[in-house]
Amino acid sequence: MACLAYQFPNGTAKMYKGKWVEKGLEKLPDDCFFITDFTKKKSFYFEIDQEISSFSNADLTFNNEDNIFVANEKAYLNGLQYFIDGFEMFGIQKAIFSRIKLVEKEDLLEMETVFNRLAKAYKSQALVYLASDEKFGTWIGATPETLLSGNENCMKSMALAGTKSSEETEWTEKEQEEQQYVVDFVKDKINEQSPGKLVVSQAETVKKGAVYHLQTDYEFQLPKEKWNALMQSLHPTPAVCGTPSDLAQEHILTNEPHEREFYTGLVGLKSKDELAVYVNLRCMQVLKENFALYVGGGITLASDLAKELQETEDKSETLLSVIFG
Numbered sequence: 464m465a466c467l468a469y470q471f472p473n474g475t476a477k478m479y480k481g482k483w484v485e486k487g488l489e490k491l492p493d494d495c496f497f498i499t500d501f502t503k504k505k506s507f508y509f510e511i512d513q514e515i516s517s518f519s520n521a522d523l524t525f526n527n528e529d530n531i532f533v534a535n536e537k538a539y540l541n542g543l544q545y546f547i548d549g550f551e552m553f554g555i556q557k558a559i560f561s562r563i564k565l566v567e568k569e570d571l572l573e574m575e576t577v578f579n580r581l582a583k584a585y586k587s588q589a590l591v592y593l594a595s596d597e598k599f600g601t602w603i604g605a606t607p608e609t610l611l612s613g614n615e616n617c618m619k620s621m622a623l624a625g626t627k628s629s630e631e632t633e634w635t636e637k638e639q640e641e642q643q644y645v646v647d648f649v650k651d652k653i654n655e656q657s658p659g660k661l662v663v664s665q666a667e668t669v670k671k672g673a674v675y676h677l678q679t680d681y682e683f684q685l686p687k688e689k690w691n692a693l694m695q696s697l698h699p700t701p702a703v704c705g706t707p708s709d710l711a712q713e714h715i716l717t718n719e720p721h722e723r724e725f726y727t728g729l730v731g732l733k734s735k736d737e738l739a740v741y742v743n744l745r746c747m748q749v750l751k752e753n754f755a756l757y758v759g760g761g762i763t764l765a766s767d768l769a770k771e772l773q774e775t776e777d778k779s780e781t782l783l784s785v786i787f788g
């Protein structure tokens with residue numbers, strides 16, 4: 464059975480059974496929940512059959528572990544060094560390097576319980592979702608990063624980057640710089656669509672799940688006809704891809720040893736009058752015996768390898784601390 468459950472920040476949880484249909488991002492129906500991969504080459508929308516009040520593991524599809532490439536610490540660190548070594552040669556200032564962390568799943572743990580725990584814990588902070596289908600297995604996430612949300616009166620976006628695990632630690636120049644790349648990129652892309660009244664906030668420290676980030680907010684007005692163009696040009700931002708964007712994307716696709724699939728893609732709702740589209744972070748694929756958590760971080764020439772590894776561990780706590788209490 465194909466299944467969808469979601470809860471937007473401060474909203475109520477909804478669960479449906481129905482059908483996931485593959486369709487190009489620009490051809491999605493007017494009113495749908497959708498999910499895409501990182502490259503936006505694959506996107507699926509959900510055709511609702513009926514609203515349900517619960518589901519069980521028997522209704523979901525779990526892929527086996529065969530197609531999941533997990534790098535151990537040494538392989539991750541070697542891969543990251545190689546990744547950074549290419550920056551000067553290819554003229555890259557920043558790019559995101561990610562890994563998959565496998566965590567054993569308890570046999571009796573129901574994914575509905577996992578969804579409900581995340582929905583309760585991140586009620587005001589994240590879009591929490593579960594998407595399941597034979598075509599792509601089962602994905603669960605609790606993403607705090609809005610790409611675009613709002614309506615014709617007020618559209619919002621955000622630049623979220625830089626990570627620390629405690630509030631007291633000062634932001635380093637490296638983290639401020641990596642967030643600034645996102646700030647400039649988002650502002651340029653919004654301005655290209657010539658919005659009315661663009662308001663850009665100061666960067667603030669925000670707690671998202673288990674970690675702290677720097678966040679800049681944008682508010683502007685944009686006619687509906689331009690929503691799709693802005694969504695397409697904003698994603699992937701340098702929060703999940705890099706600077707310059709096309710070179711960073713090529714570098715990621717060439718050098719990351721695994722497929723990102725839905726991690727760092729888009730997930731959310733679009734309707735004629737409203738958008739609620741998020742970047743798919745803090746997510747995992749539920750496999751037959753394990754959770755495969757997808758975690759990454761912004762890399763610059765100033766990156767410290769061991770700290771980047773630790774950052775991926777800290778980010779994985781956003782899901783793990785809730786799932787396993």
Ligand SMILES: C=C(O[C@H]1C=CC=C(C(=O)O)[C@@H]1O)C(=O)O
Pocket residue numbers: 559561623624625626676701702703744745757758759760761762778
């Ligand atoms: C790529 C991820 O986070 C992004 C969002 C916030 C902070 C980030 C960072 O500090 O690198 C990343 O840009 C991830 O969580 O896997």
